[in-house]
Amino acid sequence: MSDTQKTEKPKKELTKSQMLSKKITEDYMNEAFRAHELGKLIGYTTAISPVEIFVAHDIIPIYPENHAVANLTAKKGAQLCSVTESLGYTSHLCAYARSDLGYRETGITVTRGIPEPDLFLACNAQCFTLTKWFQVLARRGNLPVFVFDTPEYIMDKKAREEIIKYCVIQLKELISFLEEVTKKKFDYDRLNEVMKYSAESSRLYKKFLDMAQYKPSPISIFDALIGMAIAVYRRGTPECVEYYRTLCEEFQEKADKGIGVLPKDKEKYRLYWENLPVWFKFSDHAKLLGSYGGVILTSLYVHAWSFEFDLDKDPLVTLAENYVSRFSNSTLEDRAEMAMDLFKRYSLNGMIMFMNRSCKAVSFAVPTLKDVLVKRTGIPALVFESDMGDQRFYSETQIRTRIEAYFETLDRLQAKVA
Amino acid sequence: MWDNLSLKEVVELTKDPFPSIRKWVKEKGKKVIGSTIPDVPEEVIHAFDFLPVSLIGTDKPLKKAPSRLPDNACSLARSNLELVMSYEGDLFDGFVLPQVCDTTQHLSDIWRIHFPDKYTECFLAPRQVDRPSARYWTKEEIERLISSLSNWTNRKITDDGLNSSIALFNENKKLLKEIYDFKKKNPAALTNKELFSLIKLSMQVDKEEFNKSLKRIKDGLKPQKGEGYTDIVLAGITCDPPEVYALFDEIKLNIVADTLVTGTRYIDGVVAQNGNPVDALVDRHMNRMFFSPIHDNVYRNFEEIKTLYKENNAKAVIYIHIEFCESQEYDLPDLKNMLRKEGIPFHVMDTEYQTLSLSHLRTRLQAFFESLKGGAL
Numbered sequence: 001m002s003d004t005q006k007t008e009k010p011k012k013e014l015t016k017s018q019m020l021s022k023k024i025t026e027d028y029m030n031e032a033f034r035a036h037e038l039g040k041l042i043g044y045t046t047a048i049s050p051v052e053i054f055v056a057h058d059i060i061p062i063y064p065e066n067h068a069v070a071n072l073t074a075k076k077g078a079q080l081c082s083v084t085e086s087l088g089y090t091s092h093l094c095a096y097a098r099s100d101l102g103y104r105e106t107g108i109t110v111t112r113g114i115p116e117p118d119l120f121l122a123c124n125a126q127c128f129t130l131t132k133w134f135q136v137l138a139r140r141g142n143l144p145v146f147v148f149d150t151p152e153y154i155m156d157k158k159a160r161e162e163i164i165k166y167c168v169i170q171l172k173e174l175i176s177f178l179e180e181v182t183k184k185k186f187d188y189d190r191l192n193e194v195m196k197y198s199a200e201s202s203r204l205y206k207k208f209l210d211m212a213q214y215k216p217s218p219i220s221i222f223d224a225l226i227g228m229a230i231a232v233y234r235r236g237t238p239e240c241v242e243y244y245r246t247l248c249e250e251f252q253e254k255a256d257k258g259i260g261v262l263p264k265d266k267e268k269y270r271l272y273w274e275n276l277p278v279w280f281k282f283s284d285h286a287k288l289l290g291s292y293g294g295v296i297l298t299s300l301y302v303h304a305w306s307f308e309f310d311l312d313k314d315p316l317v318t319l320a321e322n323y324v325s326r327f328s329n330s331t332l333e334d335r336a337e338m339a340m341d342l343f344k345r346y347s348l349n350g351m352i353m354f355m356n357r358s359c360k361a362v363s364f365a366v367p368t369l370k371d372v373l374v375k376r377t378g379i380p381a382l383v384f385e386s387d388m389g390d391q392r393f394y395s396e397t398q399i400r401t402r403i404e405a406y407f408e409t410l411d412r413l414q415a416k417v418a
Numbered sequence: 419m420w421d422n423l424s425l426k427e428v429v430e431l432t433k434d435p436f437p438s439i440r441k442w443v444k445e446k447g448k449k450v451i452g453s454t455i456p457d458v459p460e461e462v463i464h465a466f467d468f469l470p471v472s473l474i475g476t477d478k479p480l481k482k483a484p485s486r487l488p489d490n491a492c493s494l495a496r497s498n499l500e501l502v503m504s505y506e507g508d509l510f511d512g513f514v515l516p517q518v519c520d521t522t523q524h525l526s527d528i529w530r531i532h533f534p535d536k537y538t539e540c541f542l543a544p545r546q547v548d549r550p551s552a553r554y555w556t557k558e559e560i561e562r563l564i565s566s567l568s569n570w571t572n573r574k575i576t577d578d579g580l581n582s583s584i585a586l587f588n589e590n591k592k593l594l595k596e597i598y599d600f601k602k603k604n605p606a607a608l609t610n611k612e613l614f615s616l617i618k619l620s621m622q623v624d625k626e627e628f629n630k631s632l633k634r635i636k637d638g639l640k641p642q643k644g645e646g647y648t649d650i651v652l653a654g655i656t657c658d659p660p661e662v663y664a665l666f667d668e669i670k671l672n673i674v675a676d677t678l679v680t681g682t683r684y685i686d687g688v689v690a691q692n693g694n695p696v697d698a699l700v701d702r703h704m705n706r707m708f709f710s711p712i713h714d715n716v717y718r719n720f721e722e723i724k725t726l727y728k729e730n731n732a733k734a735v736i737y738i739h740i741e742f743c744e745s746q747e748y749d750l751p752d753l754k755n756m757l758r759k760e761g762i763p764f765h766v767m768d769t770e771y772q773t774l775s776l777s778h779l780r781t782r783l784q785a786f787f788e789s790l791k792g793g794a795l
């Protein structure tokens with residue numbers, strides 16, 4: 001990849017936030033690769049997991065999902081997934097897991113790879129796949145896995161109180177588990193400090209996402225997808241706060257100057273995207289949509305990291321409350337409510353509902369969610385099925401035709417209203 | 419209605435038990451609660467005077483479910499959804515739906531939204547079992563189910579009431595176990611299909627009546643060893659359609675042990691009767707056999723299967739894979755390797771509710787056993 005980059009036109013100058021992101025990521029990975037030298041352990045964890053506990057206990061969190069995203073975005077999905085399938089895994093498991101297992105088999109990656117794990121934390125608020133995937137990895141090295149089990153955050157108030165209690169008990173178990181593995185006492189003062197950083201960076205991350213309220217919007221989902229990376233792997237640190245402060249300043253400036261992703265007179269369709277992106281196509285999709293005056297502003301997926309930690313509460317309680325209530329662990333009714341909130345606050349007037357074969361956890365709700373949202377907003381939806389990372393399940397012409405037809409429908413409707 | 423059934427009638431009823439359930443409900447004036455599998459404490463539902471019915475798919479065509487659950491959802495979930503959306507929904511007064519994997523989590527949401535006027539409760543079984551919190555949470559969930567049913571029906575149950583439901587369900591399981599044990603040694607006395615039909619129907623009809631049939635069937639069994647049978651262990655979650663068992667019968671396989679939710683994992687769920695019934699139900703949950711979505715340890719599955727294989731002197735292990743069950747699919751390659759290393763012949767059958775090609779399964783199964791006899795494995 002670096003070879004092709006060399007022949008490309010000169011790179012644009014990096015913004016301050018981009019430089020910061022680069023530095024934070026490099027420092028983080030450098031430290032991770034030297035973890036054992038530094039007397040630290042590597043904990044693999046799920047993107048949605050109470051990582052604050054790891055950070056407070058000096059466990060370096062590594063997210064195999066992030067590494068998978070890099071490979072899938074660079075179109076390595078089909079190659080890596082096929083390797084995993086040759087080991088007996090089926091082709092319809094999540095492409096993150098399949099590409100990761102393929103990477104472990106072949107060493108193929110577009111990054112420098114990720115360090116090997118010492119232990120695992122699987123939180124099923126995100127999905128059940130990750131638990132199973134981590135178990136596969138853990139068996140290879142006979143390593144410990146801690147499953148943080150988050151029952152669906154059902155709508156009954158009393159049940160919710162019970163669920164939080166169960167989760168708090170488990171967080172205490174997690175702490176004992178870490179103490180046992182590291183032979184080191186857990187420091188609650190340190191956790192309080194980590195929580196302050198996490199609360200502040202989450203607040204700023206949400207502020208950044210909410211820039212989508214402006215017209216024209218200075219931010220598209222593609223900015224959000226790039227911008228969310230630090231929230232995923234560095235929350236709980238001061239550098240994460242600094243990054244989001246900088247990012248907010250940059251986008252606020254754009255908003256103040258009226259600079260949009262599309263110019264104000266070209267921004268016709270402010271779109272909602274359901275699901276994860278098609279990673280190896282996301283910049284192509286942005287261009288294609290832009291040519292129709294469409295810009296995807298948001299999705300519940302990017303909002304999954306805009307936590308609202310309450311620092312007045314016991315840190316374990318606010319951690320439990322936040323992690324268990326992510327969109328991916330909420331009822332369909334609550335998920336529709338969360339999406340409706342985005343429709344209202346960002347004045348959205350179109351929706352693309354992606355049925356992602358890889359991600360059952362998010363996708364199985366889509367048909368019902370689509371019906372609810374179409375009914376409540378009166379806006380038609382484009383539904384398409386493909387895979388976020390395995391190119392073999394992606395049909396370019398079919399998707400292009402669907403997108404074109406969708407914009408024709410939106411144009412017709414708009415003409416009617418006019 | 420179900421108290422004097424012959425084996426043949428049981429097999430017939432298992433194909434489609436719903437017309438008889440409808441008739442029974444009408445005659446008795448009872449109400450019905452449906453549950454998908456696994457692990458809903460049906461004794462609690464029974465104690466509230468409902469008929470608990472396990473939903474284990476339908477062989478009728480898919481019409482509506484595909485618009486809610488795409489084709490990469492496991493066929494059991496789609497089949498169950500179809501069963502209630504197109505065929506039997508009106509029979510049920512309510513549902514208690516367990517959540518064990520991503521599919522079941524969504525399924526219970528879709529279900530609730532589809533039936534806004536019916537009682538729908540979920541049973542949030544813990545998806546970990548090795549830590550103290552799992553026990554704590556199982557108890558919370560059983561108590562929540564009791565209070566939910568109590569709020570809905572405006573009735574209360576007593577420990578005695580729950581204990582007598584437990585006793586009735588235990589009796590059912592004991593009878594099934596006796597028949598199973600007899601069949602192990604007398605493979606020609608009843609077929610695999612008959613045995614597993616007895617278990618399946620037990621999960622769907624009134625036990626007070628059906629236990630009488632079971633007792634009569636059990637008492638009428640005559641020792642019949644037969645010849646040329648190969649003893650096997652069956653592993654997996656469910657095994658459907660019933661024709662798969664017929665296939666085993668056809669090539670003279672004798673199931674001597676299994677790990678199915680619709681098999682031994684159910685029968686083994688006898689609950690202790692000498693203490694607090696809720697605690698006893700919790701104990702049962704904690705002690706149940708391996709179930710892929712809630713146990714993180716495939717070694718345990720391997721050990722269980724190995725023990726069943728050795729203790730029963732079986733000749734092979736057949737694993738029933740439900741197409742698109744990702745829980746099984748993450749476990750299978752490692753499980754396969756562990757069993758192969760141990761020298762245990764292992765064959766995976768890919769099954770699907772609704773669209774199963776039996777001839778394909780038959781050919782592969784026959785080839786497996788031929789190579790087994792030839793010592794190629």
Ligand code: SF4
Nearest residue numbers: 094096126127129359
């Ligand atoms: S893409 Fe979906 S299934 Fe895959 S790891 Fe993420 S949440 Fe889980």
Ligand code: SF4
Nearest residue numbers: 492519521743744745
């Ligand atoms: S555990 Fe497997 S078979 Fe059961 S509902 Fe989940 S995916 Fe389907």
